[in-house]
Amino acid sequence: MKSEAEIENLEIRLLLETIFLRYGYDFRQYAQASLKRRMRQCLSECGITLISEAIPKVIHDRTFLNRLVHALSVTVTHFFRDPLCYRALRKQVIPLLATYPFVTIWHAGCATGEEVYSLAILLREEGLYERVRIFATDINDHSLQIAKEGIYNINSMIESSQGYLDSAGKGALSDYYHSRYDLARIHAALKENIVFAAHNLATDHVFSETHLIFCRNVLIYFNKELTNRVLLLFEKSLVAGGILCLGSHESLSFTAVENRFIPISRDQRIYQQKVGP
Amino acid sequence: MTFPRPRAIVIGASAGGFQALRTLFPVFPEGFPVPILVVQHQPTHGSGPRGCSLLALHCRLPVREAMDKEPIQSGHIVFAPPGYHLLVEPDFTLALSTDPAIHHSRPAIDVLFETASDVYQAGLIGVLLTGASQDGTAGLQKIRQRRGMTLVQDPQSAESPFMPRYAIAHGAADQVLPLSAIALTLKQLGNVQHE
Incomplete structure (x- = not known):
């Protein structure tokens, strides 16, 4: 019996695999904790509750894909940081x-x-x-x-x-x-x-x-x-x-x-x- | 009280936090068998020695700022570096991020608490101390959902009562305790043998 957290990890793996196979963007080797946070936040802003719901959407909806890729890859910084x-x-x-x-x-x-x-x-x-x-x-x-x-x-x-x-x-x-x-x-x-x-x-x-x-x-x-x-x-x-x-x-x-x-x-x-x- | 020995302790503090941590840290004996991860809000561009190196003077455990990808170790107290969120990875290593501030804070307490709870599940103790922020409440709620334990500093004993009060008002506290009782509870939890 898989726990809720294990099921969510499975959904994340499937979504990342889908993005890679469909578009070639490879997030499969990103650090998991921050990736998961970014993904949850982007999906909740898009009104998606279950991560697996994003799988068909990402395959067929280029705008959604762009939004997700942006959310997963964007970094913020400033002049003369450190x-x-x-x-x-x-x-x-x-x-x-x-x-x-x-x-x-x-x-x-x-x-x-x-x-x-x-x-x-x-x-x-x-x-x-x-x-x-x-x-x-x-x-x-x-x-x-x-x-x-x-x-x-x-x-x-x-x-x-x-x-x-x-x-x-x-x-x-x-x-x-x-x-x-x-x-x-x-x-x-x-x-x-x-x-x-x-x-x-x-x-x-x-x-x-x-x-x-x-x-x-x-x-x-x-x-x-x-x-x-x-x-x-x-x-x-x-x-x-x-x-x-x-x-x-x-x-x-x-x-x-x-x-x-x-x-x-x-x-x-x-x-x-x-x-x- | 029957609660197995925790697999990790996470502590969040904001305004007044350094003083509170100075009271809390001396209670941990050498070789304390649980890792302790801390987010203390502080300005990014501070001058003088970092807060955590000052706290090391009051503590028998090694205290330092986290490095990205370092393995989590029992009996070590590790702080989120100023300007970075501190996260727990599923392989029990630490990770940092420069994602945007949450509740105007980076590091944010919620980020540590939520990612630690993803990994340690029911084996996590979350401790929220003094502060003037809303940070930490969502993280404590997550820990409770996963059946971990949450301890919140009694607002009356907190230098800045807003943060603990906010958490209590949102049902995020299993126990509301003065600082000395939090210290004792953590020490006792460390002594429990694994079942």
Whole structure:
């Protein structure tokens, strides 16, 4: 006899399998607890009580599918989230990147773009922006569109001003946007060397010859298997001695690549790939 | 009272919570056989040492902030990091999320309580302490539905009575107790042998 919770887990598995088989979106290896919460919330907003009721709907109703995929994959962030991470990047990573004539950066899971523009601001202030190309990728088309536009609510920018200063910013955050009414538009110059692209970490392939991979608070949504897959993907994408920057409460401990990296800022979870075997 | 030894204890606290936790934590003996997971609302951009490292000074158990995907361990007190929700995964590991705030809070007590109850079912004890938020009530209700046990701090003994009062008013409390009695109950529950 299955319990109520086991039946719900069965329904979730069937729904995720259906989404994958019908459309190729693969959420089967997402961390279960937050996925379940997001799914329950989206379905209840759509007036669906039983998860299994969503199965026929998802097969035949593209609008519903889009809404569900958005709910399962969207992430929220803000400018200069975790200022100490940016401070460590300035101090410990910029000098390493500066030794290369041309620098490739992959921001994996850039969401709505706040953190990729934060990185661009930092690179500009450190004099590196002109020889950098940043690939900013996300699975969520809607988020990517917002990232490309680079238009944000002015209040969120003002709230992030302190974070910018705490990151050892050299001017003011408002130097990097025009405000009009309640909106802030990121300066076009900051976008010049950023390429936004759709990329699915669960199914897509490597980027080559990358010097820095920035992937913060993305792996928290994946289970161990998918996390390992993604970390191996990162390892292959990095040049020898390349840098991997994770979120402040993510770690390489107990992962498949633990022995391939050495921490260069333990507190801020910034790692360098080992050179050689 | 017959209640088997719990498989986990989850604690939620908001305004006035650090003081309450300081009273609660010293009661746990070394090697306490149950994991303790805590959401304490706090500002994301605080200065000075984090609250949980200060609380470690008052406690015989190791106290720290959760790391994503770490295994849940008995006899450890683990806090949700500021700015992250703390969740329990079915394989008894911890997970974090940066999903939107709930009741203006991230971490939210409801997120921890609900996901822990999904995993520990009737083996979960939920404790709601002082605070000025509605957070925690839905989570306690879920724990009760699954036949876990819920303890709510007596509002009269709470620095900020709103949160416990809200939970009691919504029928989410199995027992309403002053802090000292909550401490004693938790300690005794840890001593019960598994059946």
